[in-house]
Amino acid sequence: MQPRTPHVLAIQSHVVFGHAGNSAAVFPMRRIGVNVWPLNTVQFSNHTQYGHWTGQVLPPEQIPSLVEGIAQIGELGNCDAVLSGYLGSADQGRAILQALAQIREANPRAIYLCDPVMGHPEKGCIVAPEVGEFLLQEAAAVADYLCPNQLELDSFCGRSPQSLADCEAMARSLLERGPKAVLVKHLNYPGKPSDAFEMLLVSAEGSWHLRRPLLAFPRQPVGVGDLTSGLFLARLLHGDEPCMALEFTAAAVHEVLLETQACGSYELELVRAQDRIAHPRVRFEARSL
Numbered sequence: 202m203q204p205r206t207p208h209v210l211a212i213q214s215h216v217v218f219g220h221a222g223n224s225a226a227v228f229p230m231r232r233i234g235v236n237v238w239p240l241n242t243v244q245f246s247n248h249t250q251y252g253h254w255t256g257q258v259l260p261p262e263q264i265p266s267l268v269e270g271i272a273q274i275g276e277l278g279n280c281d282a283v284l285s286g287y288l289g290s291a292d293q294g295r296a297i298l299q300a301l302a303q304i305r306e307a308n309p310r311a312i313y314l315c316d317p318v319m320g321h322p323e324k325g326c327i328v329a330p331e332v333g334e335f336l337l338q339e340a341a342a343v344a345d346y347l348c349p350n351q352l353e354l355d356s357f358c359g360r361s362p363q364s365l366a367d368c369e370a371m372a373r374s375l376l377e378r379g380p381k382a383v384l385v386k387h388l389n390y391p392g393k394p395s396d397a398f399e400m401l402l403v404s405a406e407g408s409w410h411l412r413r414p415l416l417a418f419p420r421q422p423v424g425v426g427d428l429t430s431g432l433f434l435a436r437l438l439h440g441d442e443p444c445m446a447l448e449f450t451a452a453a454v455h456e457v458l459l460e461t462q463a464c465g466s467y468e469l470e471l472v473r474a475q476d477r478i479a480h481p482r483v484r485f486e487a488r489s490l
């Protein structure tokens with residue numbers, strides 16, 4: 202019998218033009234064999250780092266209503282995982298947690314991966330202010346996997362790290378809040394080699410650190426974090442151990458960045474890179490710390 206295709210309810214932003222949120226994650230996740238159910242928390246013309254955008258935030262009551270619609274056609278039990286990312290409001294976040302509870306009733310094995318997108322005002326990533334509090338206080342407690350970047354890890358811990366070992370200790374402290382594993386998608390600490398892009402995975406089984414080359418871009422591409430958490434979840438659902446899922450994700454994301462750099466694009470070249478996403482040629486080893 203063929204292995205079952207996993208199904209993921211992906212609740213994050215949609216942009217009409219370009220790639221961020223679901224517009225960065227859905228196609229690559231499908232390309233590697235996951236059925237994605239995109240539920241868009243906002244529909245913006247483009248990501249917020251252009252400085253202006255148009256569009257709307259989904260009214261929070263739409264989230265339970267859409268999930269109820271799926272329940273009524275008898276498909277909710279087929280949901281293997283919930284992914285959440287960029288939220289338009291904290292009320293949306295609470296609606297996601299209600300939906301998650303309903304999904305876990307229909308499928309107790311469903312997992313929840315939370316990418317706690319908190320924004321980065323200096324870079325122009327704008328998130329409603331109360332969303333940060335919601336992520337810190339409520340979402341982390343029910344997530345199976347938490348995928349912060351360094352700034353988000355610092356917000357969770359209320360401080361910034363002194364070293365790589367300190368990053369590990371900070372990520373490990375988040376396990377006490379509930380998640381099985383924490384993937385820090387982008388590390389930054391005093392002493393980090395300036396030519397490397399680093400990631401860290403921490404779980405009860407151990408800690409793994411991965412380094413890949415830092416590529417030069419005239420403007421930093423956006424959506425890399427969303428692509429990362431989507432691919433990581435997709436590989437977990439295919440049965441990878443978290444460490445293998447990390448290695449695959451790092452390689453596939455690096456392939457997308459190489460294609461993007463070669464094209465001189467600001468937006469991620471996901472369509473052009475699709476075969477490289479499915480079959481990365483590069484390989485980065487996650488080293489046990």
Ligand SMILES: Nc1ncnc2c1ncn2[C@@H]1O[C@H](COP(=O)(O)OP(=O)(O)O)[C@@H](O)[C@H]1O
Pocket residue numbers: 321349350351386387398413414415416417418421422423424425426427429455458
């Ligand atoms: N190998 C790489 N070389 C250069 N820049 C990278 C590389 N991988 C990721 N980036 C950039 O690093 C940044 C990571 O963004 P950040 O906000 O810290 O986290 P995230 O996107 O994970 O939420 C993005 O600007 C992304 O474009």
Ligand SMILES: Cc1ncc(COP(=O)(O)O)c(C=O)c1O
Pocket residue numbers: 214215216221222245247248249250287318325326327422423424425426427428
């Ligand atoms: C609408 C939207 N979604 C998601 C993101 C998050 O992108 P990243 O993957 O770079 O964290 C951004 C960042 O600006 C955004 O504007």
Ligand SMILES: [Mg+2]
Pocket residue numbers: 318350426427
């Ligand atoms: Mg992010």
